[in-house]
Amino acid sequence: MSSFSAEPMVPFRKRLQDLEVPEKASATFQCEVPLPPMESAWYKEETRLWANAKYLIEEAGAERRLTVLNVTSDDDAVYICETAEGSRTVAELAVRGGWAGGPETGQGNLLRKLPRKTAGRVGDTAMFCVELAKPEGPIHWLWNQQEVVAGGRVAITAEGTCHTLTISQCSLDDAGEVAFVAGDCRTSTQFCVSAPRRPPLHAPEAPVVKARTESSVTLGWSPPPHGDRPVAIDGYLVEKKRMGTHPWSRCHEDKWVATPELTVAGVAEEGEFQFRVSAVNRFGQSPYLEFPGTVHLAPQLAVKTPLKAVEAVEGGEVTFSVDLTMASAGEWFLDGQALKASSVYVIHCDGTRHTLTIRLVPVSLHGAELKFVANGIESSIRMEVRVAPGLTTKCPAAAVAAREVLARLHEEAQLLAELSDQAAAVTWLKDGHALSPGPKYEVQASAGQRALLVRDVKQEDAGLYECVSHGDRIAYQLLVQGDTSVCVFMSSLGRRCSQGRAFCPPALDRLWGTWASHLFLHKDTAGGCVDAVAWGSAHFEYETSEAHVCVHWYKDGVELGHSCQRFSQEDMGTRHRLVATSVTVQDEDTYLCQVGKDSVDFWSCVCEPSEMFAKEQPALGEVQTEVGARATLSCEVAQAQMEVTWYKDGKKLSVSSKVCMEAKGCTRQLVVQQVGNRDAGEHSCEARGRREQMLSEEPTADFPYASQYCVGPMAMPCSGTRESECLIFQLQQWDTEGGRGGRVVVWLAWFC
Incomplete structure (x- = not known):
């Protein structure tokens, strides 16, 4: 077994005990914290445990209990109970029938073996214990395949058949494989060392101003002291405050800076500034270290966040932005041409941030240079426009x-x-x-x-x-x-x-x-x-x-x-x-x-109706009348509400004393009063379901083959004198392509 010892500020009343249970059974760890209201947390090695179907976590006064249900070989590990103040107790769970320790040989002489994994913290004391059934030699302790020699932080002891390796003040460099070899017997464990789960306890040290200009200052400092129990540090938080104001603000865009040095520039207002720094890790931050005195800084115009190339979609909308170190007027250029605010180009300025939104982006802008210029400083990119196939709709x-x-x-x-x-x-x-x-x-x-x-x-x-x-x-x-x-x-x-x-x-x-x-x-x-x-x-x-x-x-x-x-x-x-x-x-x-x-x-x-004119209408009709009488030209449309237009020789006819247009049900009639020789010519009736669609179509789309259907005068036998001349109307009907329109053509001829 392995165990750890480090004198906490407030020790547990009752510490955890190692457990050994068979597979499928339950294992319950119990301990007592120093005070009943004290908060505590359970860990399986480095993983925080929460109450669920696998783990039952209970509290009763100062007693803390963790029950591992339905244990398997994967549960063979080190378990830790830790208080918010940093006190903790450690124990190991060994699963019989499913032990997953390191490679062993000659296991018959091993009564107590090393666990599969051993977890420790920086500054702890780690103890690795092995017990043999009978004495056997020679005895060796190995760390990463190298023999361990007693001395300094390392102690090797033996009591009868019990052998112990102790490592004091563990550091991150001590992690690795620890093995025990006795003759033909061998057992090993993977030793892991981690930093304590708490924020840095001490502030950084030795603040210094390394360099300064009118608009910038370079600050430096030293890491905080390690103390008795070193704590890992992820980086540093540097803040500034202008004299006469209350809030502190961060001096860097990232959450922290990794090195103990930072150059601060680009202040928004001129003034005397104070600075402070704090060490941080994932558990919190240390107290602040304030730099002595103040530093006078003045703003200087520069690009803080430059333009970034954003892929636009043809016909879509795209927005570009640039941040300056101080408020300043600016101008946008596209391939050298200054842009003016419009419904297509939306230009906006909010303090130090300038934005440009381009609507209905054309594909022709692909590769164009977009540039922002403000008082001598500039930022530019090449536009990227991707062609996007359109929707099925063809309407604007x-x-x-x-x-x-x-x-x-x-x-x-x-x-x-x-x-x-x-x-x-x-x-x-x-x-x-x-x-x-x-x-x-x-x-x-x-x-x-x-x-x-x-x-x-x-x-x-x-x-x-x-x-x-x-x-x-x-x-x-x-x-x-x-x-x-x-x-x-x-x-x-x-x-x-x-x-x-x-x-x-x-x-x-x-x-x-x-x-x-x-x-x-x-x-x-x-x-x-x-x-x-x-x-x-x-x-x-x-x-x-x-x-x-x-x-x-x-x-x-x-x-x-x-x-x-x-x-x-x-x-x-x-x-x-x-x-x-x-x-x-x-x-x-x-x-x-x-x-x-x-x-x-x-x-x-x-x-639209598939047919404009009634299908049963005869393809060719004849109308006869006498000069001076009236002629009636008639056709049948497919729908009673359908509107028609009458033409003579291609010219639209209007209602007058000479011409009358009638609609009765599906019948459409053109009545010509007192027919004479001037009335001879081509008469046509056109019908469309929607007048507005006709206006939007190409002129040749309605009747591309109309001319070949126009028929000429047709002589018909008639008797009598000149007063009994007859007028003959020939009618021809057809549909245009797609059935969206139609025309009936009537040829009116005058004969002697």
Whole structure:
């Protein structure tokens, strides 16, 4: 066995005793501290122990107990009980059947062996004891394979078959392997020496001012004395104070300085300064040593923290900063050009700190020199801009309306963005400010998707959220509803189609929260996306468990009353329906059906009709009329609400006394009064589901092959005199590519 002795200031009433137990048993160490209120801690060699399923720590008055449960060979070690004042007692636990000591030979003659590991502190006395069954020689003590000779701090004694090696005033250099050899018998232990778990007791010594200038001073000192029990020192804390002020401030950026010398410069204000120094380690710091007198220092402008290269993402936002030793005006330059504050370049100064934020970073800035200059001093870097693949949406940022997302108070909201490139980098913003991952916000990435989780939603979390990538962005308006027992679908960001309209992502099952409802039936499969055709109707339908319940419908959080012109509400027993007529893209939004505190969400996706003109309309038609009479040109559109435009020879026609335009159901008619030879020519009817989309398209995109379908005059047999001349109209219909538009062409000819 090994033991340690060092006279503490206040010894334990009862010290720990060595224990030997079999595997799977429990081992209890007991000791008594000098005073019952005294704090104590348990250690397994160098590791602090806490009460858990493995260790039971108890206190009863002055008695302290540590129970090691279900011991194994890994528990074979030295255990220490230490008070806050520095007193401690040490004992060893030996596990039978699982001993894990050092290499042994000839173990049959060893009654007491060395432990696997022995731990000691600087300044302690270590004793290594071995007992033989019968005398055997020769006897040798080894330290790191070298024979130990008695003398100085080392003593070797023997009493019968008991042999002891004692090392006094242990130091860190004494650590290593200690072995005992007697004939063919050998046992060894790994000896570890550590510094006491307490702060330095003494302050540094011998303060001196080694050098000084108008703006700097070099201070020096000596380490604190070792004393009877040396304590490890990690470094030194140096502080300064300007005369006439109260607080002390640190003179260095790091927690401490490693060497007993420091040059102090870059003071913010001119004045007389005092200095002091303290030795520190991980357990605390020593008393302060104050430098005698004062030192006069004046500020000098210099760069304290230079610019650092920060990788920016194309279309994202990046911030650069520089710290000066004193407050001074400065200027930013990009490739030699001075920058002015704007919506793209945000310039800010706070005392000695200058910052520049660049928004919507273009990839062209990659490699550009960014420089900050202030009164002759400067700091510069080369910009790094990484190209980031964009979001699936093709719409410009200004054209993307914010989608409303409903979230319950104290629940979790999820915003989901679909990406066209799996490796694309995105930035999440709230009210224009970048969000950092943490306990509140979690950013998740999967194949082609990026999700933002907002945890423990509160009222202040409501606002505008944006997902930005490659200059594109998708916006969401987070609405926070009051606390309720029912969880509402947490919403997601809609994926964008090629025309820039939103539709529901396919994996809806991943976006639904936990529902706790009894009012709605089949709630796990209800709600979701409802498809509709422009100018047609959209049906939102749900079934409740009971009839005659009060149902409220909402669009964008605004309740739809029964008097709304384009929205009708139908209740048929347990089935409830909201019908939206003449829907347009502006009706793409969130719809909510609420009964009491329970609700279900729907989304509408409005697309263009695939056909503009009725399919059953004949490809070629003829119209005959007499001169002076009226001619009626007619065609059938696919939707009754569809708007059409009439043209003659490529020029738009307007309603006048000569021309009349009529719409009855799906029929569109152009009526020409008192037809004459001037009315001959090409007449066309054009229809588009959305006029605003036509304006945004290229002119050639609507009818790239229109000219080949224009037909010329067609002579038809007619009888009678000149007064019975006839007018013939030829009609041809076709669809443009993609079915987004159409035209009916009529050729009006005059014959004798």
